[in-house]
Amino acid sequence: MQTIGDLRRLRDVIAQWRAAGQAVALVPTMGALHAGHVALIDAAKRPGTRVVASIFVNPRQFGPSEDLGRYPRREASDARMLTAAGCDLLWMPSVETMYPAGFATNVSVAGVSDGFDGAARPGHFDGVATVVTKLFNQVSPDLAYFGEKDFQQLAVIRRLVADLDLAVEIVGVPTQRDDDGLALSSRNIYLDEVQRASAVALPRALGIAARSIARGDAPDDALAEARETLIAAGFEIDYVALADAETLAPDPAPDRPRRLLAAARMGTTRLIDNVPIEQG
Numbered sequence: 001m002q003t004i005g006d007l008r009r010l011r012d013v014i015a016q017w018r019a020a021g022q023a024v025a026l027v028p029t030m031g032a033l034h035a036g037h038v039a040l041i042d043a044a045k046r047p048g049t050r051v052v053a054s055i056f057v058n059p060r061q062f063g064p065s066e067d068l069g070r071y072p073r074r075e076a077s078d079a080r081m082l083t084a085a086g087c088d089l090l091w092m093p094s095v096e097t098m099y100p101a102g103f104a105t106n107v108s109v110a111g112v113s114d115g116f117d118g119a120a121r122p123g124h125f126d127g128v129a130t131v132v133t134k135l136f137n138q139v140s141p142d143l144a145y146f147g148e149k150d151f152q153q154l155a156v157i158r159r160l161v162a163d164l165d166l167a168v169e170i171v172g173v174p175t176q177r178d179d180d181g182l183a184l185s186s187r188n189i190y191l192d193e194v195q196r197a198s199a200v201a202l203p204r205a206l207g208i209a210a211r212s213i214a215r216g217d218a219p220d221d222a223l224a225e226a227r228e229t230l231i232a233a234g235f236e237i238d239y240v241a242l243a244d245a246e247t248l249a250p251d252p253a254p255d256r257p258r259r260l261l262a263a264a265r266m267g268t269t270r271l272i273d274n275v276p277i278e279q280g
C-alpha cells in the first residue's frame with residue numbers, strides 16, 4: 001500500500017489506474033481504525049477495483065467544546081491495518097492541503113442535517129459535507145463506502161450526492177458490533193471498565209424498542225421505555241427517536257422505511273447507535 005499526502009501525486013496515481021481500466025473505491029475515515037473500518041475496506045474490495053482509504057481528522061466537523069484535541073491519532077498502526085486489509089492507497093492530506101489559507105467554502109445540506117446530531121452538534125454536518133465533497137473531488141471515486149453506524153451522516157451524504165449530481169455510488173455498510181452488541185467506535189476506548197459494561201444497554205434498549213414498534217406497539221411508549229432503560233444504566237440522553245430512514249423526518253408513517261436513532265453520554269463519552277424497524 002502506498003501512502004500519499006500530495007494532491008498532484010494522488011491524481012497521477014488515480015489517472016494511471018483509470019488508464020488501465022480500473023475502478024476506484026473510496027473509504028473515508030478519520031483514522032483510529034477498528035474492525036468496523038476493515039469491514040468497509042472488505043466491502044470495497046472487488047475485482048477490477050482499486051481501494052483508497054483516506055485518513056483526515058477534519059477540524060471543521062468538531063464543535064469548539066468537542067474532542068478534536070484528544071481525538072485518537074494512530075497513523076502508523078492504521079497504515080498497518082489498512083495494508084493487512086488489502087487497501088491499495090492511503091490518502092493522508094494535511095490540514096493545509098485540505099484547507100489552504102483563504103479557504104472560504106461551506107457545503108450545507110438542509111433538512112436531513114438539521115435534527116438529531118445536527119441539532120446537538122451545530123455545524124457538524126456542514127463540516128462533514130464540506131470535507132466529503134472535497135474528498136470526492138480529490139479521489140474521484142466510482143464508489144464510496146460509509147458505515148451505517150453514522151446513519152444521519154450516511155443520509156446527509158446520499159442527499160448531497162443526489163442534489164449535486166456527483167458521479168459516485170454511495171454504499172452503506174451494516175454496523176459492526178462487539179460480541180455483546182455495542183457498536184464499534186473509535187470513541188469506545190474512552191470508556192472505563194464499568195462504563196463499558198453499562199454501555200451495552202444502548203444497543204439492547206434500541207433492539208427491544210425496535211422489535212416492539214415493528215410488532216405495532218405505540219412508538220412513544222417504546223421510546224419512553226428505552227429512555228428509562230438508558231437512564232437507569234447511567235446514560236445522559238441526547239435523543240432517542242424514530243425517524244424516516246431516508247429523510248430523517250420525525251414521526252414517519254408505518255409504511256415508510258423507519259430507523260430508531262439514539263445518542264447518549266456515558267460519562268464524557270458520547271455514543272451513537274441506530275437500528276432499522278423491520279417491515280412486517
Ligand code: PAF
Pocket residue numbers: 028029030056058061128131132150153
Ligand atoms: O465518519 C467519519 O469518519 C467522518 O465523518 C468522515 C466521513 C471521514 C468525514 O470526515
